[in-house]
Amino acid sequence: MESWKSHVRAELFHRDCRQRDPFSGLFDKVSRLEEMLDFHIKLWQGSSKENGSSKCPDKGGTLYLRVNEVEFLNQQLKQKISDLTSNIYLKEAELQYCHSQVARYRTEAVLLAQGASCLKSDLEEYEYQLECQSKELTALRLEHNTLREELAATKLQKEQLLDRWLEEKKEEAERINKHNATQERWQRLTGRLKKRYRGRSRPTPCAANSSSDIKPTEPKI
Amino acid sequence: MANEFPQNREGTANSRHANLTSSLDLSTSLDHSVRTRIFKIIVIGDSNVGKTCLTFRFTGGAFPCKTEATIGVDFREKAVEIEGEKIKVQVWDTAGQERFRKSMVEHYYRNVHAVVFVYDVTKMASFQNLKTWIQECNGHGVSSSVPRVLVGNKCDLVDQIQVPSNTALKFADSHNMLLFETSAKDPKESQNVDSIFMCLACRLKAQKSLIYRDVEREDGKVRLTHQPDPKSNCLC
Ligand SMILES: Nc1nc2c(ncn2[C@@H]2O[C@H](COP(=O)(O)OP(=O)(O)OP(=O)(O)O)[C@@H](O)[C@H]2O)c(=O)[nH]1
Ligand SMILES: [Mg+2]
Numbered sequence: 001m002e003s004w005k006s007h008v009r010a011e012l013f014h015r016d017c018r019q020r021d022p023f024s025g026l027f028d029k030v031s032r033l034e035e036m037l038d039f040h041i042k043l044w045q046g047s048s049k050e051n052g053s054s055k056c057p058d059k060g061g062t063l064y065l066r067v068n069e070v071e072f073l074n075q076q077l078k079q080k081i082s083d084l085t086s087n088i089y090l091k092e093a094e095l096q097y098c099h100s101q102v103a104r105y106r107t108e109a110v111l112l113a114q115g116a117s118c119l120k121s122d123l124e125e126y127e128y129q130l131e132c133q134s135k136e137l138t139a140l141r142l143e144h145n146t147l148r149e150e151l152a153a154t155k156l157q158k159e160q161l162l163d164r165w166l167e168e169k170k171e172e173a174e175r176i177n178k179h180n181a182t183q184e185r186w187q188r189l190t191g192r193l194k195k196r197y198r199g200r201s202r203p204t205p206c207a208a209n210s211s212s213d214i215k216p217t218e219p220k221i
Numbered sequence: 222m223a224n225e226f227p228q229n230r231e232g233t234a235n236s237r238h239a240n241l242t243s244s245l246d247l248s249t250s251l252d253h254s255v256r257t258r259i260f261k262i263i264v265i266g267d268s269n270v271g272k273t274c275l276t277f278r279f280t281g282g283a284f285p286c287k288t289e290a291t292i293g294v295d296f297r298e299k300a301v302e303i304e305g306e307k308i309k310v311q312v313w314d315t316a317g318q319e320r321f322r323k324s325m326v327e328h329y330y331r332n333v334h335a336v337v338f339v340y341d342v343t344k345m346a347s348f349q350n351l352k353t354w355i356q357e358c359n360g361h362g363v364s365s366s367v368p369r370v371l372v373g374n375k376c377d378l379v380d381q382i383q384v385p386s387n388t389a390l391k392f393a394d395s396h397n398m399l400l401f402e403t404s405a406k407d408p409k410e411s412q413n414v415d416s417i418f419m420c421l422a423c424r425l426k427a428q429k430s431l432i433y434r435d436v437e438r439e440d441g442k443v444r445l446t447h448q449p450d451p452k453s454n455c456l457c
Contacts (some may be wrong), residue, residue, distance in 0.1 A: 022325050162292065167326055169293030172326035174314075176296060180311070180332055187258060 036069070043068050257300070259309045260425045262418060263329050264355050266339035267347040271374040274405035275339060276314040278414045284406050289318040293325055301419065303426050310422055330356030330361035335368045335421040340389075342373040342402065343381040348389065355396060368424045370399045370418055377404040 047061065260328045273288045273295065280297040300307055315329050316322040324327075338354055341347040351371070358369075371393040371439040373384060386402060393400035399420065403413040 091239060166293050166321070170325045172296070173294055173325055176311070177331045179326060180261055183259055184332075187256075190256075 038073055039069070040065065233327050251418050256306050257309050258426075260334045260337045260422055261311045261313065261332060262337060263313040263315055263333050263420055264337045264339060265315055265358065266317060267341070267344075267350050267354075270317065270339045270341040270344070270347050271405050272317065272339050273314050273415075274279075274338075274404075275372065275374060275414060276312045278405045278411060279310075279418050280312060282411070284408070286362065290318055290321065291353050291403075292321045294322075297419075301422060303419075303422055306426065308422055308426065309397065310418055312418065326357070327361060330358065330363055330447050333363060333367060334425050335370075336363065337372055337417065337421070338398070339372045339374055340384065342384045342389075343375050343378050343382040348373075348384045365397075366428070368399060368421055368428075369396070370417060370421060371396070373402040374402070375404055375406070377407040377411070 043065065047064065264276055266272055268290060273291055275283055276297050277283065277285050277288075278296075282301045291314055293316055297312040297314060299310045300313070301310055302308070310371055311327060313333075336358055338358075340351055371389065373386075373389050376382070389402070390400050401417050402411065404410045404415070405414060
């Protein structure tokens with residue numbers, strides 16, 4: 001659209017807006033007068049039809065017109081009153097509904113406020129717990145670290161003990177092997193000696209020795 | 222200080238007397254201990270096959286309710302009497318775990334008189350590893366004259382057996398070993414466990430009788446025993 005057209009259109013629209021209010025009373029009045037004129041024309045047509053049959057006491061018909069006019073206005077007012085009354089009922093019902101809504105929202109708000117305060121206190125509680133737990137966590141972490149260190153130390157100690165244990169076992173094994181070897185040498189030696197001794201003279205048995213021979217030996221674990 | 226002397230002198234006299242009696246005791250016990258021969262038997266095999274339980278069954282007569290892995294070696298002894306001779310069977314319960322044995326393997330095999338190889342009848346791997354154990358044994362200069370036996374343990378777990386008897390028997394035959402299938406846990410097998418070690422002790426006694434002759438005193442006379450005693454408690 002060309003710009004001057006849109007400009008004129010906008011200007012006209014503004015003018016309408018500006019001028020509607022001052023003229024609105026005038027329009028009302030015009031419409032009311034038109035209504036009245038319609039009524040008068042209808043009345044006039046009606047009265048001219050009836051003219052032939054009945055005679056009106058009012059010569060000019062002004063009174064008649066006046067009475068009918070008042071009647072008409074009366075009717076209109078009645079209608080308006082009844083409209084307004086029903087409107088009042090409607091508004092009252094609306095108001096009641098609004099009141100109930102307000103009450104409902106109020107209780108709801110109270111409940112929500114209570115909930116909010118509960119949640120707030122819960123939150124505080126949780127925050128406190130969180131703080132405690134975080135403190136505990138740091139303490140536990142510290143303890144964990146020390147325990148881990150201790151564990152490492154203990155492991156090392158265990159390894160060392162194991163090494164020592166093995167070393168001792170080795171020494172014990174060496175000792176036992178040596179003892180076994182000595183024992184075997186002794187046995188061979190005594191065997192040989194006894195053989196030689198028996199070869200030279202006939203020995204007499206020794207009572208003490210024979211008693212020692214039957215010493216019971218316990219199984220050892 | 223001075224008055225300690227008489228006491229000391231008296232003490233010396235007493236101790237001399239004591240020495241005399243103790244030397245008598247000593248000679249008796251020495252004679253006794255010297256006369257008791259020791260047979261060193263080592264028990265070899267994978268970890269967890271039940272070496273400790275077997276040796277404990279033999280020396281302690283029971284099944285241990287709880288065992289830990291053997292570290293290095295455990296020494297167990299049992300005095301037995303074979304053909305009238307008291308013999309100390311010295312059982313070396315060796316560790317099966319490499320880390321607990323590697324530093325002392327040579328001590329196991331030094332002057333060993335007999336070797337017991339153990340496997341777990343419910344674990345094929347322990348049977349297959351026997352080859353390695355035999356290699357180790359041979360590698361440590363154990364002569365072929367040293368008696369060896371093969372023991373399949375845990376026979377009480379009948380439904381878990383993985384090593385069939387004939388496979389084990391073939392293996393034992395091929396290595397010139399006797400095979401024992403037994404259980405350290407089952408009390409009914411206790412005699413069988415004893416017989417493993419007794420059998421070895423008998424063989425050792427028979428082998429070594431040429432080296433050492435037992436002197437028995439009977440009715441105040443000395444008698445040389447060349448023949449085995451008829452009341453022998455040898456189980457093989
Ligand atoms: N069912 C059953 N379990 C057994 C038997 N013998 C040993 N065990 C179990 O096998 C496990 C190992 O036994 P150990 O005697 O400690 O084994 P090990 O050969 O000495 O092991 P290392 O000392 O590590 O070389 C233990 O839990 C025993 O209870 C058996 O005859 N039957
Ligand atoms: Mg063990």
